[in-house]
Amino acid sequence: MARDVSEVEETIEDKKQPTEEPKPQTKTVKKRKIATEKPTKAKKKKSTEQKECLVAQEKTKQEDDKSATPKKRRKKKKTITDVLASSEPKPGCPADLQNLVAQYFSDKRSVIELEELKLQDSCFQTSNDLTHSLSSYLKEICPKWAKLQKQHTEKGSVVLLIVCSSALRTIELIKQLTMFKGEAKVLKLFAKHIKVEEQVKLLQKGITQIGVGTPGRLCALIEKEGLNLRALRYVVLDWNWRDQKLRRMVDIPEVKVDLLKLLDAGVLNGCREGKVKIGLF
Numbered sequence: 186m187a188r189d190v191s192e193v194e195e196t197i198e199d200k201k202q203p204t205e206e207p208k209p210q211t212k213t214v215k216k217r218k219i220a221t222e223k224p225t226k227a228k229k230k231k232s233t234e235q236k237e238c239l240v241a242q243e244k245t246k247q248e249d250d251k252s253a254t255p256k257k258r259r260k261k262k263k264t265i266t267d268v269l270a271s272s273e274p275k276p277g278c279p280a281d282l283q284n285l286v287a288q289y290f291s292d293k294r295s296v297i298e299l300e301e302l303k304l305q306d307s308c309f310q311t312s313n314d315l316t317h318s319l320s321s322y323l324k325e326i327c328p329k330w331a332k333l334q335k336q337h338t339e340k341g342s343v344v345l346l347i348v349c350s351s352a353l354r355t356i357e358l359i360k361q362l363t364m365f366k367g368e369a370k371v372l373k374l375f376a377k378h379i380k381v382e383e384q385v386k387l388l389q390k391g392i393t394q395i396g397v398g399t400p401g402r403l404c405a406l407i408e409k410e411g412l413n414l415r416a417l418r419y420v421v422l423d424w425n426w427r428d429q430k431l432r433r434m435v436d437i438p439e440v441k442v443d444l445l446k447l448l449d450a451g452v453l454n455g456c457r458e459g460k461v462k463i464g465l466f
Contacts, residue, residue, distance in 0.1 A: 277424035277465040279309040285435060286453075289445045301457075308456040310464035313425060319347075319466065320364035326464050327419060334369045334394045341388045342416035343372075343396040347466075348403065348444065349423035350434040352377035355397050358423065366395060374398025374406065385411030400443035407450050414451040417461055424465040 286302055294302070310326040317325070327333070327345070337344050349355055352375040359371055372393045374384060381402070387393075388411050396403075396412070406412035422444070427433055435441045455461030 274315065274425070274427075276312055276315050277422075278312050279304075279306065279463075279465070281424075282309075282422070282463070282465065285441075286445065286448065289442075290449075302453060304453065304456050304463075307459075308462060310419070310462050312465040315425060317466070318364075319358055319361040322464070322466055323362075323365045323421070326421075326462075330365070330369075331367060333418065334367060337394055337416055338392060339416045340390075340392060341411065342413045343393050344416055345395045345419045345421070346403070346417060347395070347397040347421045347423065348400055348434075348447065349397070349426070350428065350437060350440050351375075351399065354423065354426065354428075355399065358397050362395065362397075369394035371395040371397060374402050374412075376402045376405075381405050381409060381411065385409060388412055400440060400447045404443055404447050404450060407447075414455060414461075417452075417455060419462055419464065420452055421464045421466050426466075 283303065287299065290299060290302060313322050323330070323345075333344055347358055349358055352373075355373050355375050359373060362371060370391065370393045372384075372387060372395070373379075374396050375398045384402070384406060388406070403412065407414070423434055425433065434444065452461060452463070456463060
């Protein structure tokens with residue numbers, strides 16, 4: 186019985202020993218894991234630092250390359266003002282007007298109609314050679330003006346029509362007419378601060394020999410039958426004058442279109458019939 190008890194005690198001790206021994210092994214495993222994790226973090230830091238250094242070096246190289254290479258300057262686009270400022274002023278001639286009419290109507294009319302738009306040389310008066318004032322030029326192209334203005338008796342029409350680019354230019358030209366007009370009545374025909382209906386009333390009220398205005402308003406008056414071209418004999422285009430931007434009347438897109446519409450509204454027909462003559466001032 187004593188042997189059996191001792192054997193039982195030995196077996197119990199043997200069972201206790203394996204349960205107590207693995208504990209320090211687990212601790213050592215954890216310590217090893219911690220020890221192995223520490224150097225990996227250090228490697229990551231080193232790799233990120235190396236990358237940052239490389240990026241910084243590349244940026245400095247790019248900046249050095251940019252500073253070394255000179256910057257290309259962009260060429261400024263030339264405006265109409267720049268082109269006209271560099272070119273010498275040339276007086277207009279009938280061929281300039283003929284070319285303008287042909288270019289504008291080239292895609293709007295047939296070949297036969299384009300031929301009809303061409304005017305003979307006899308339809309044009311001598312052009313201003315940039316030495317004339319308005320009065321001296323009109324005296325040259327209208328030598329019988331005193332007789333013409335007295336013979337004119339039709340309301341709603343004018344004998345002489347002067348076409349310019351703006352309201353301010355209209356007022357300037359009216360002031361320059363003092364040496365030429367004599368007893369003739371002059372009417373300003375532009376859109377600024379004046380309604381079309383008021384101008385229609387003025388044209389129908391009395392007899393007007395000279396009309397000075399912009400092509401846009403003149404077209405509007407013809408459309409509303411406030412102005413007719415039955416008594417018209419002379420059309421003078423303010424061709425050579427330039428504004429502050431050195432633009433002529435035909436260099437301003439909207440004014441050019443209105444001018445060509447005005448010519449097509451009856452002026453060109455009058456020229457072909459031999460009633461109207463055009464002068465470029």
